[in-house]
Amino acid sequence: MAEKTERELRADIVEVCSKIYNNGWVAANDGNVSVMIDDNHAICTPTGISKGRITTDMLIKVDMDGNMTEGEKELKPSSEIKMHLDILKNKPGVTSVVHAHPPYSTAYAVAGIPLDQCILPEIVISLGHIPLTKYGTPSTFEIPDSVREHLKDNFVFLLENHGALSTGENVFQAYYRMESMELFAKINAIAQSLGNVNTISEGNVKKLLKLRTQWGMDTENFSGCRIGDRLMNYSDIKNGTGSENNNKNRVADYNLLQDNDKITLTRKELQDIIESTVKSILKEISR
Ligand SMILES: [Zn+2]
Numbered sequence: 001m002a003e004k005t006e007r008e009l010r011a012d013i014v015e016v017c018s019k020i021y022n023n024g025w026v027a028a029n030d031g032n033v034s035v036m037i038d039d040n041h042a043i044c045t046p047t048g049i050s051k052g053r054i055t056t057d058m059l060i061k062v063d064m065d066g067n068m069t070e071g072e073k074e075l076k077p078s079s080e081i082k083m084h085l086d087i088l089k090n091k092p093g094v095t096s097v098v099h100a101h102p103p104y105s106t107a108y109a110v111a112g113i114p115l116d117q118c119i120l121p122e123i124v125i126s127l128g129h130i131p132l133t134k135y136g137t138p139s140t141f142e143i144p145d146s147v148r149e150h151l152k153d154n155f156v157f158l159l160e161n162h163g164a165l166s167t168g169e170n171v172f173q174a175y176y177r178m179e180s181m182e183l184f185a186k187i188n189a190i191a192q193s194l195g196n197v198n199t200i201s202e203g204n205v206k207k208l209l210k211l212r213t214q215w216g217m218d219t220e221n222f223s224g225c226r227i228g229d230r231l232m233n234y235s236d237i238k239n240g241t242g243s244e245n246n247n248k249n250r251v252a253d254y255n256l257l258q259d260n261d262k263i264t265l266t267r268k269e270l271q272d273i274i275e276s277t278v279k280s281i282l283k284e285i286s287r
Pocket of ligand 1: 101163
């Protein structure tokens with residue numbers, strides 16, 4: 001697809017701003033959106049204007065240090081521009097950042113609870129887990145500094161006692177990731193109120209991670225998710241780990257390996273694999 005013109009990108013930002021406003025993710029002038037238009041410039045929403053009222057000509061062009069290079073004189077760039085630019089400069093592949101206060105996600109950010117458990121398959125595959133970043137004073141470097149700790153492996157973030165932050169290859173991906181986070185937070189909260197939140201089993205989380213690989217999604221920079229305290233990520237598929245280092249699971253792990261993956265087995269483990277294979281063949285024959 002051909003690269004979009006600046007005019008089209010401005011229209012995309014306005015469309016996303018109105019979705020954010022109509023979803024009830026912001027009150028008054030809350031929230032901000034940015035998109036990189038070339039290596040040295042981004043367009044962002046102005047401060048002090050409701051996302052429901054923004055038009056393309058109100059958007060402001062800034063350089064990567066946050067200096068305004070184009071825009072109406074009476075308008076100023078978003079007060080959170082430092083946070084946006086820090087992410088745009090430091091997260092490869094990301095050209096857009098969306099910040100809002102969607103109520104369920106923000107409630108988790110206020111409760112101090114990260115959305116980090118392996119609960120819904122789509123979320124395990126698309127987002128891994130959603131970390132809670134340390135509280136920072138809005139408009140200062142405190143927020144970007146806290147986000148930076150999680151930036152490499154995550155796409156969306158809960159800002160402690162503040163709201164939600166999402167990144168994407170374009171403004172729609174950043175928006176839809178926030179939509180996924182908010183629905184996940186809502187489902188989580190409802191399940192919690194019903195009295196129980198089950199996590200997906202280890203074996204099934206591994207299958208989901210394997211699917212990500214098959215679908216060509218990035219495996220290097222991906223957070224994974226937790227079952228209780230235990231973080232499940234690609235190292236579990238590649239190496240196997242202590243808690244599951246029994247032979248039964250090793251056989252199950254074997255089925256998750258890629259064709260070119262190298263593995264090491266003890267004599268006993270090899271013997272178990274052969275035995276279980278022979279047994280299943282014999283069982284098949286005797287039917
Ligand atoms: Zn905010």
